[in-house]
Structure formats: C-alpha cells, structure tokens
Amino acid sequence: MILEAHLYNCNPSLTCVIMLYLQFFHLFTSTIHCHNFQVEAYRDMINPVVDAFKYLTQLEYDILQYIVIERLAQGGREKVKDDGLNLSDWLQCLASFWGHLCKKHLSMELKCLFQYIVNQLKKGLGTELVVLEELIQQMANVQYTENMTDEQVDAMAGSETLRLQSSLFGSTRNYKVLNKSTNKLRDSLLPKDEPKLAIPLLLLIAQHRSKIIINADATYIKMVSEQFDRCHGILLQYAEFLSSAVAPSTYVQLIPPLEDLVYKYHIEPDVAFLIYRPVMRLFKSANGGEACWPLDDNEEGESVSYDEMILHGDSSQKSIMWSDLLNTIRTILPAKAWNGLSPELYATFWGLTLYDLNFPKDRYDAEIKKLHENLKQLEDNSDNSSIAISRRKKDKERIQDLLDKLNNESDKHQQHVISVLQRLTREKDKWLSSSPDALKINMEFLQRCIYPRCVLSMQDAVYCATFVQMMHSLGTPFFNTVNHIDVFICKTLQPMICCCTEYEAGRLGRFLHETLKMAYHWKVHWKWSGRITKVLNQCMESKEYMEIRNALIVLTKITSIFPVMRKSGINIEKRVAKLKGDEREDLKVLATGVAAALAARKVSVTTSLLVPFFRIRGPLCMIMRCMCGFPDYYAEFMGI
Known part of the structure; x- marks a missing residue:
C-alpha cells in the first residue's frame, strides 16, 4: 500500500497502468496454477x-x-508410486499435457525444460525423462513399444514410410503438421547460436541407464528392472528421433568418435554402437565411389580392402579411415576374443540393421493393397457436396503420395539388400578364423555380438536371428550353424533368462522364436525342444520371482510355434497351471495368459518326419542325427 501510494503521488496515470498489469499477471498465474492442478488430477x-x-x-x-x-x-x-514401479499419476498427466501443448502450439520454447532435464540427469535423477518421452511421441510421432504384432515387427525392417504406416498412429497423422512439430523439437535441441543440448542429453541418458544398476538402492530387483527398462526405452526412442530428424552430415559433426563414447563417456559398447551406427553408414570408398557402407560399390566383384574406406570430415574435423575404426574396435574387447572373431565381423554385425538384410515384400504389398482399397472407397463415395469433394481430393492426393513413396522405397529397398549381400559375400571369408575348438568360436560370437544386441530391442532380436541365417546361407567359413543353436539353447538359455529384465526377457523370447523357426524349417528341433521344455520348467519351479516371471514372458513369445510335442506341452501346462494359483497377482495374470495360449495351440506328437526318422536304427541313422545337430548321438556313435 505504501508503494502504491508513492507511485500514485509520482505519476497517477502510470500507476494505474502498472497496477492493471500486476492484477492481470496475478490473475493469469493463478489461472495457470489452477489449470495445472486440474490436468495433474484429471487426464480428461x-x-x-x-x-x-x-x-x-x-x-x-x-x-x-x-x-x-x-x-x-x-x-x-x-x-513414483508406493509400489516403487510406476510413475505417479500427476507426473504422467503433467508430461502428457506438456507434450500435447507443445505439439499444438509451436511457439512454445523448450530450451529451459531441456536444460532442467539435463541438470537432473547430472544429479543422477531420471524420473523427469517421461516429459522428454511425451514430447518425442507427440511432436515427432516416434514411440517405442514392446507390444508389437508380427506384422509390425516385419514392417520395422522396411522403409520409413512403411514403418510409419504400420505403426499404431502413423495412418492418422497429418504429415505437414508432423514435419513442423518435428522440426520445432529438433531446432529446440540444436539451436544455431545457443548451446546445443541434443548430444549431451543423449550421452547423459546412456550413462544414466548404466548407473541405474550400479547405484541401485531399490528394495527389490523388480524395481531396478522397471527403472532400467523405462530409461532404456526412452534412450531407444530418443536415438531413433535424432537419427531420423537430424541430417546425416550434421549428425556426423555432433557425435563424438567411437573411442570417446566408450572410454571418455564410459558408455557400454552395445549402446555406443547404437549411437555411432548412423556415422558408420557414411563411410565411402577412398577411390571416389559414391556408394556408402554397407552398399557394394565394386561392380567388378573384386576383393575390397577395408583400408580403402574413409569418412570425410568438415573443415574442423579430420577424415577417419575404416582401418582406424577397426583399431578402436580391437581395444574394446579383450585380446582373447580375437582368437576366433575378427574386428571386421564385429564391425559388420554392429553396423548393419534389419533394413540391410531383410526385404519384407509381403508387408510392402499389404500396405500398398490397403492404400489402393482406400482410394477405391473414396471413388465410390456418392457425397457430391463441395466440402466432401474438396476433402476427397485432398485425401486422394495424400494417399497417392503415400503409394508413390511406398512403391519407390520398395524397389530401392530390394536393390539395397541385394547390394549389401554382394558385399558380405566377398567379405565373409575374413570374419572367422580357424580354431580347433568350434565351441569357443560360437561362445565368443554369442557373448560379444548376439547376446548384447538381441535384448536391445524387438527389431534387434529379429536382426540377430536374421544375421545368423545370413551367415549360414552365405556359407561363412568356420561357422557351424547347428552348433551355434545348440550352444545357445543347451548351454546359455537358462542363465540368460535369469539375468534379463522384463522387457529384455520378451526380446530374448522373440530371438528364440525366430531361431526356432529356422530350426523347424530344417526339421532338426527334437533335442532342442526337449531342452527348452526342461529349462522353462526349471525356471518356473524356481523360488526367485524374476526367474519365474521371465520364463513366463519368454513362453508367451514362443507359444505360436512351441511346444511341438505332446509330452512337452503336457509338462509345461502342469507348471503353468500351478502358477495360476500363485498369490502374486502379476504372476497369476501372466500364467493365465500363457495357459490360454497353450490351450489354443493344438499340441500333438510330430509324426510326419521326425518320429520315423528317430525310430531308424543303425550307423546311417547315427550319422544323420549328428549331422542334424545332436552331439550326444555323435559321441555315442564315435565311442567318445
């Protein structure tokens, strides 16, 4: 009151204006606070x-x-809620509100919020990452989900348009609005003049992912697992957004060298390659070729030297030779790992993606057919009002544009896979070296390549199985496919199930599903089916909560093709039936779902090929069995 009186005595008219603004801002901030309270409590x-x-x-x-x-x-x-697993409702609602608001009103500034998240990560606090997750999902339509159908998983191997069309939200998006909001989010992370937070935020999320386990203070492992899965999902989502929204030439300038990612920022190799993979795909032949790795730029079919590939930097960066990258890779693993593996195989495995090895022709054809049907429905529409005609015209243009994109990208993808396989055909002889112990080669390959990547994401799980199938089809020297599957199922499956988080168990189950599909095609799954049954039963009989849950999750991923024998099905159903009465509600729900899936699958004894085959006696049978991947029969036959 004294200040108001003083101002009024000095300049009455100015005082009225100031007081009006003060009253307005007081009313405005009160209104905003009120609305914030409401959106935190009521999602609607x-x-x-x-x-x-x-x-x-x-x-x-x-x-x-x-x-x-x-x-x-x-x-x-x-x-976080009292259960220690789920985020509080008010935080999820506030994050959702902010994501919807920034998508709708592009004039919102996001730099301060990103700086706040960075500061929290520096303190070791990652709960607010849910806000970043909502921003990316709403503004860029990039969402990572574990619950994908088989069709969606297949589409993940396709082009960007195919992935978008097959996603849950892709077909209903306004692409012009989506591009604007995506660019707004990217420019907020990478402003021209101010400090760029995109890469510091990426590195901090990757570091926080590791710290969750190292600095775990949760009461139960289940809580640590949930925190890790949540952070890992946001890391995958953010990395995908950056690789798609940022131009490759700009991305190369922003990302630190692979050596710095591993040794300076202490990021695990699997995550470091996730970040560095787009950079690897810009290496070109030093002889002036235009094709980037992993495309084949050698039309004459001659052997290509890795030393001939180079990544040209801008004026502030020096060029990087592929041989320099291989030297860095040699330092990542212990020296004994290179007794069987080669840096060339390691770089190839971690540098390729599912897009390079798999051309999902059926998914392209299905989406193209769906768009043609949509066009036909528009043409059959009898509404001739001016508004309807205008809307139909816009819809036709949009659908036709998508059709043209899918047709062009389908042809381009097919040629891409052919070119990549041509390069790999020439390079496969350098991947593995001769070793008297084939088991060690398979163990190193599983430990250094397959295991870390097959639990990264659903796409990576399918990629790992596809890569193994590719090595088999190319006839890679010193790689025994049957021995590889035997080591995976008989020696390492149970420890892997015990060590996984909830989402990692689902990805492991997907990898097992794809591996079994390959084995079933060869009709060599008798022994492995029995071993999988034994492993799952042992896990479900365990007293450890995580082991039981992970076994059920793995089982949910393979019930479409497993079990294949009546005895295995009966044994598994008995164990699952016991868990349906478990006092832990989440295990009870999982077991009920698995029981329904097992009941839907008609389990019968395989009689068409395997049973007559295994009833054969004599030396010829023993040789055939050992060729099909049964070392115990081989040992019996050879007297070992």
Whole structure:
C-alpha cells in the first residue's frame, strides 16, 4: 500500500497502468496454477485446456513453461508410486499435457525444460525423462513399444514410410503438421547460436541407464528392472528421433568418435554402437565411389580392402579411415576374443540393421493393397457436396503420395539388400578364423555380438536371428550353424533368462522364436525342444520371482510355434497351471495368459518326419542325427 501510494503521488496515470498489469499477471498465474492442478488430477482435462491456451501470448507461454518446471522441481510430492514401479499419476498427466501443448502450439520454447532435464540427469535423477518421452511421441510421432504384432515387427525392417504406416498412429497423422512439430523439437535441441543440448542429453541418458544398476538402492530387483527398462526405452526412442530428424552430415559433426563414447563417456559398447551406427553408414570408398557402407560399390566383384574406406570430415574435423575404426574396435574387447572373431565381423554385425538384410515384400504389398482399397472407397463415395469433394481430393492426393513413396522405397529397398549381400559375400571369408575348438568360436560370437544386441530391442532380436541365417546361407567359413543353436539353447538359455529384465526377457523370447523357426524349417528341433521344455520348467519351479516371471514372458513369445510335442506341452501346462494359483497377482495374470495360449495351440506328437526318422536304427541313422545337430548321438556313435 505504501508503494502504491508513492507511485500514485509520482505519476497517477502510470500507476494505474502498472497496477492493471500486476492484477492481470496475478490473475493469469493463478489461472495457470489452477489449470495445472486440474490436468495433474484429471487426464480428461488435458485437451480442453490445451485448446484454451491457443489465445496466450508469447510472454504468457514463457510464464507457463516456468510454472511447469516449478511443478516438476518442487518437493513434497513423490514422483513414483508406493509400489516403487510406476510413475505417479500427476507426473504422467503433467508430461502428457506438456507434450500435447507443445505439439499444438509451436511457439512454445523448450530450451529451459531441456536444460532442467539435463541438470537432473547430472544429479543422477531420471524420473523427469517421461516429459522428454511425451514430447518425442507427440511432436515427432516416434514411440517405442514392446507390444508389437508380427506384422509390425516385419514392417520395422522396411522403409520409413512403411514403418510409419504400420505403426499404431502413423495412418492418422497429418504429415505437414508432423514435419513442423518435428522440426520445432529438433531446432529446440540444436539451436544455431545457443548451446546445443541434443548430444549431451543423449550421452547423459546412456550413462544414466548404466548407473541405474550400479547405484541401485531399490528394495527389490523388480524395481531396478522397471527403472532400467523405462530409461532404456526412452534412450531407444530418443536415438531413433535424432537419427531420423537430424541430417546425416550434421549428425556426423555432433557425435563424438567411437573411442570417446566408450572410454571418455564410459558408455557400454552395445549402446555406443547404437549411437555411432548412423556415422558408420557414411563411410565411402577412398577411390571416389559414391556408394556408402554397407552398399557394394565394386561392380567388378573384386576383393575390397577395408583400408580403402574413409569418412570425410568438415573443415574442423579430420577424415577417419575404416582401418582406424577397426583399431578402436580391437581395444574394446579383450585380446582373447580375437582368437576366433575378427574386428571386421564385429564391425559388420554392429553396423548393419534389419533394413540391410531383410526385404519384407509381403508387408510392402499389404500396405500398398490397403492404400489402393482406400482410394477405391473414396471413388465410390456418392457425397457430391463441395466440402466432401474438396476433402476427397485432398485425401486422394495424400494417399497417392503415400503409394508413390511406398512403391519407390520398395524397389530401392530390394536393390539395397541385394547390394549389401554382394558385399558380405566377398567379405565373409575374413570374419572367422580357424580354431580347433568350434565351441569357443560360437561362445565368443554369442557373448560379444548376439547376446548384447538381441535384448536391445524387438527389431534387434529379429536382426540377430536374421544375421545368423545370413551367415549360414552365405556359407561363412568356420561357422557351424547347428552348433551355434545348440550352444545357445543347451548351454546359455537358462542363465540368460535369469539375468534379463522384463522387457529384455520378451526380446530374448522373440530371438528364440525366430531361431526356432529356422530350426523347424530344417526339421532338426527334437533335442532342442526337449531342452527348452526342461529349462522353462526349471525356471518356473524356481523360488526367485524374476526367474519365474521371465520364463513366463519368454513362453508367451514362443507359444505360436512351441511346444511341438505332446509330452512337452503336457509338462509345461502342469507348471503353468500351478502358477495360476500363485498369490502374486502379476504372476497369476501372466500364467493365465500363457495357459490360454497353450490351450489354443493344438499340441500333438510330430509324426510326419521326425518320429520315423528317430525310430531308424543303425550307423546311417547315427550319422544323420549328428549331422542334424545332436552331439550326444555323435559321441555315442564315435565311442567318445
């Protein structure tokens, strides 16, 4: 009151204006706080509030951002529920509100919020990453999910348009609006003049992922598993966004060298390659070829030297030779690992993607057929009003544009896979070296390549199985495919199930599913089916909660093709039936789902090929059995 009186005595008209603004901002901030309280409590309020905020000015948007950060930073409220697993409802609602708001109103500034998340990660706090997850999902339509259908998993091997069309939200998106919001998010992370937070944020998320396990203070392993899976999912989502939204030439300039990722920033090799993979795909022949690795740029079919590939840097960066990259890779693994493996195989395995090895022709054809049907439905529409005609015209143009893209990308993808396989055909002889112990080669390959990557994502799980099948089809020297599968199932499957998080168990199950499909095609699965049954039963009989849950999750991923024998099916059904009465609710739900899947699958004794084959007696049978991957029969036959 004294200040108001003093101002009024000095300049009455100016005082009235100042007091009017003060009253307005007091009312505005009170309204914003009220709306924030509402959207935190009621998710249904998010869309109406977002629509109402379209009338705000830029200053008011800045105030709103400050209030949201204040709500995130203030103490007194738990950000995780009492179960220690799920995020609090208010935090999830606030993150969803912010994602929808920034997608709808592109004038929102995001730099301060990103700086807040970076500061929290530096303190070892990653709960607020859910806000980043919502921003990427809403503004860039990039979402990572574990629950994908077989069709969606197949589409993940395709082009960007195919992946988008096959996603849950891809077919209903306005692409022009999506491009604008994606560019806004990218520019907020990579401003021209101010500090760029995109890469520091990426590295901090990768480091936080490792620290969750190292600095675990949760009461139960289940809580640590949930935190790790949540952080890992956001890392995959953010890495995919950066690789798709940032131009490759810009990405190369931003990403540190592979050596720095591993040794300076202490990022695990599998995650380091996830970050560095787009850079590897820009290496070109030093002889002036235009094709980038892993495409084949040698039309004459001659052997290509790795030393001839180079990554040209800009004026501030020196060029990198492929041989330099291989030297860095040699330092990542212990020296004994290279007794059987080669840096060339390691670089090839971690540098390729599912897009390079698999051309999902059926998925391309299915999506193209679906778009043709949509066009036909538009043409059959009898509404001739001006509004309907205008809408149909726009829809036809959009669908035709998608058709052209899919047709072009389908042809390009097919040629891409052919070119990659041509290069791999020439390089396969350098991948493995002769060793008297084939078991060690397979163990090193599984430990250094397959295991770390098959649990990274669903796409990577399918990729690992596809890579093994590719090595087999190319006739890679010193690689025994049957021995590889035998080591995986008979020696390492059970330890892997015990060591996985919930989502990793699902990915491991997907890899096992793809591996069994390959084995079933060769009709050499009798012994492995029995071993898988034994492993799953042992895990389900364990007293460890994580071991039981992971076994059930793996089983859910393979029930479409396993078990194949009546005895195995009966044994597994008995164990699952016991778990349906477990007092732990989540295990009970999982067991009920598995029991339903097993009941839907008609398990019968395989009689068409395997049973007559295994009833044969004599030396010829023993030789055939050992050729089909049964070392115990081979040992019996040879008297070992």
